[in-house]
Every structure is written in structure tokens, then in C-alpha cells.
Amino acid sequence: MTTKNSTTGNPFFDFDVTKFMAGFDPAKVAAEFTQAAAKFNPQGLNADAFVDAQRRNVEAITAANQTAMEGAKAIAQYQVKFMEQSLATAKKAMEKVSKATSPQNAAAIQAEAAKESFEKAVSGSQELSALAAKSNTEAGEFIAKRVSEGLEEMQELAKNFKN
Numbered sequence: 129m130t131t132k133n134s135t136t137g138n139p140f141f142d143f144d145v146t147k148f149m150a151g152f153d154p155a156k157v158a159a160e161f162t163q164a165a166a167k168f169n170p171q172g173l174n175a176d177a178f179v180d181a182q183r184r185n186v187e188a189i190t191a192a193n194q195t196a197m198e199g200a201k202a203i204a205q206y207q208v209k210f211m212e213q214s215l216a217t218a219k220k221a222m223e224k225v226s227k228a229t230s231p232q233n234a235a236a237i238q239a240e241a242a243k244e245s246f247e248k249a250v251s252g253s254q255e256l257s258a259l260a261a262k263s264n265t266e267a268g269e270f271i272a273k274r275v276s277e278g279l280e281e282m283q284e285l286a287k288n289f290k291n
Contacts, residue, residue, distance in 0.1 A: 157182075157186070174285060177281070177284075177285060178285065181278060181281045181282075181285075184274060184277070184278075185274060185278060188270045188271060188273070188274030189270075189271070189274075191270045192267040192268070192270040192271050193267070195263060195266045195267040195270065196263060196264070196267040198263070199259065199260065199262065199263020199264070199266070199267070200263070202259055202263070203256060203259050203260060203263075206252075206255065206256060206259060207256070210248075210252045213248070214245065214248070217241070217244065217245065217248070218241075218245075221237065221238070221241035224237045224241070225237050225238060225241075
């Protein structure tokens, strides 16, 4: 199934997170929550503490997203560098093949170039995997830390809450 305006044929690949999040304003969300909480104002509910906790949640998500985007940028930069190196290696190999003295010599040069390219590709894949794992781990740490803090905050708020 494709959508009318899809450039890839898959609407999920055309999703632009920056456009989706452009209208998101954490301060506005916090203000709206404060107004809603003030209407209900159950005895013992510390709305300010609750709103502050939500603000820290948004900050943690923002930090995780920033880390993930930096990781994606590092991966893209590595891929460009890897492609440039691959093209330079291929050019050198073609130059060597063009200077081969016999078909057997040309085949040997091509085999060596193929072996070198394969080894570099495996090494590059491992480095890309390491970059992605590092980025994902760092982004996940922001969320995990905030979830732990948030659960502690909820316990404290629950202790003070009265029906």
C-alpha cells in the first residue's frame, strides 16, 4: 500500500520527526497540566512537584533524543568517510589492473583488491555496529535514570497524598 504523496512508497519511511515535534512545547504542556490539576486539586496532591517531575521527564526524553541524533550523525559521517575510502581503494585497484602484465597478473590484483575490500567492509560494519550500540546505550541511560527517579518521586508523592 502506498500513499498519494509518499516519496518512498512507504509512509513510515517518509515520516519527518522534526515536523511532528515542531509544535511541541514542554512549557506549554506543563502549564496546561498545572491548570488542569488546579481544577481538581485533591487534598495532599502537590501539583508543583508533579509538574516538576513531568518537566524532568521531558528533559530526559529530549536529552535521549539529542544523544540519538548525535549518534545518527556520527554514523552518517562514518559512512561517508568509508565510502570515500572505498572509492579511493577501487581507483587504485583499477590503476593497478590497467598496468597488469598478463591476464593472470590482472586476476591476482583483482583478487587481492576484493579481499582487501571485503576485510574493510567487515571492519567497517563492526565499527558502525559499535557506534550504534554506544549511541543507543547512552540514549537509553537517560531514560532508565529518569524512570528510576520518577518512580521514587511517585512513591514520595503517594506518601503525602490523602483521600
